[in-house]
Amino acid sequence: MSPGGHFAPARVRAVHDVASDVRMIELEPSSGARAYPTGSHIDIAVEVEGLPDVRSYSLVGERPLDGAYRIAVKDVADSRGGSRFVRALEAESDVEVSDPKSHFELHYGRPEYLLVAGGIGITPLVGMSHALARHGRPFRLLWAARSRAQMPFLDELSELLGDRLELYVSEEGNRLELGQQIDQLHPDGELYLCGPLRMRDAAQRAWRERERAREQLRFETFASGGRFPPEEFVVRVRDRDDQEIVVPRNRTMLDALGDHGVELMWDCRRGECGLCQVAVLEAEGELDHRDVFLSEEQQAQGASLLTCVSRAVRGAVTIDSGFRPAWTR
Ligand SMILES: Cc1cc2nc3c(=O)[nH]c(=O)nc-3n(C[C@H](O)[C@H](O)[C@H](O)COP(=O)(O)OP(=O)(O)OC[C@H]3O[C@@H](n4cnc5c(N)ncnc54)[C@H](O)[C@@H]3O)c2cc1C
Known part of the structure; x- marks a missing residue:
């Protein structure tokens, strides 16, 4: 294959x-x-x-x-x-x-760095820790996870970083307070975060509240994990005579629409490029935005969503897919 x-x-x-x-x-x-x-x-x-x-x-x-x-x-x-x-x-x-792709690159030249990992989000930060340590740059790595047994590379990182590594293990009752950590970071320092969407949201909120430069918070989420567990929902396609399409729990909205002849443009399928975006006309329940393309404000407005990763929760959503029959164009 x-x-x-x-x-x-x-x-x-x-x-x-x-x-x-x-x-x-x-x-x-x-x-x-x-x-x-x-x-x-x-x-x-x-x-x-x-x-x-x-x-x-x-x-x-x-x-x-x-x-x-x-x-x-x-x-x-x-x-x-x-x-x-x-x-x-x-x-x-x-x-x-594929060849390696770089969307989460370390920028050198900052006075201090804060690396933050949530669970398996440690993977890109292992190389960054080695690089920063080798260059003698000031930094700390904060890593939150459920249990120590679920934390790979712990010995390697402890040996490399000593007390620059801080673990927040929820099973042991330790919680990571991002706001407090950001307060300790040099005003021109950068934060690199890889973890679930909730963690990214918390970091963005804390960063904004402290009026830090937007571009100095860099993050990667492993996409598709949302704020709600995936559930079946219905999409009504207004520009297709309100055609109703069921999106099963284990299928994306993009695929379910395609299965029923509503073809959209797409590329990354990870919520990054925005090509598969549709207009949301009505939503009965909530929208579970799982992309990193729309801004927080756009997601809160709910006027559009990215069909490759985002979903509706508790009820139907009505969209305009952008389709127009040739004779109306
Ligand atoms: C840049 C990048 C780097 C990554 N690096 C790593 C890494 O180092 N290690 C690693 O383990 N993973 C990594 N991932 C995540 C990885 O690509 C996969 O997403 C992961 O292995 C899960 O794939 P899956 O097919 O098993 O699960 P999926 O079926 O894709 O499920 C993943 C999540 O999506 C939810 N979901 C289930 N069904 C749907 C649906 N129909 N629509 C939307 N969401 C749904 C699930 O609840 C689950 O939380 C990375 C992702 C990206 C984008």
Whole structure:
């Protein structure tokens, strides 16, 4: 199976568990692993419910290890199957991977850095920690997770960082207060955050309340995990005579619309590019915006949503898909 485009063959060199629910997979591209900026990820061709699909994984470490990319994949309980596919790979399996892509790059030259990880969001921050430590830059890494057993690379990071590593383990009753941490950061310092949407929201709120420069808060979320668990809902398509389409729990709105002939433009399918955006005319319940494309204000307004990741909760949503029959254009 090949998703085509920018993918190339790779071989799994080794697989091993690095935490109770995290598996590391070493991937050796046949054309050789390329150097990458820390914070980069690769896309992997996966199969989900028998269909080709793509999932992204951050590269662990500052550079490839002996010609292999390293990724660490969490076992996702309510998964559609992408992580299950990757976690089931064995040594010598063949896969298709992209070149590294850099959307979360470390910017040097700041007086201080705060790295913040939520759970598996540690993966891009491992390489950043090594890079900052090597360059002798002042920084701290704050890492919040449910339990220590679920935290990969803990020994490596403790040894590298000493008391620059602070753990907030909820099972042990420790909570990360982002506002207090931001107060301690140099006024021109930068914050790099990788974690769930709620954590990103809290950081953005605290950052804004302190009137810090917007561009000095950089984040990556692993997308699609929303504020509400996914549930089935109905989309009414106003420009298609109010055609009603059911979006099952395990399907995106973009795919469900496509299944019923409402084709939208799309590209990233991760809530980043905005191509699959539609106008929301009415929403009975709430909208669960899972994208990083719309601003917080636009999401709160609810006049549009990105169909590749976002969903409706508790009731139907009426949209205008942008479709116009040729004779009305
Ligand atoms: C840049 C980037 C880097 C990443 N790096 C890592 C990494 O280092 N390690 C790692 O483990 N993961 C990483 N991810 C996440 C990874 O790409 C996958 O999303 C993850 O493995 C889950 O895939 P899945 O198919 O198993 O789960 P999915 O089915 O995609 O489910 C993931 C989440 O989406 C929700 N969901 C389920 N159904 C739907 C639906 N129909 N519509 C919308 N949401 C739904 C689920 O509740 C779940 O919380 C990264 C993602 C990005 C974008």
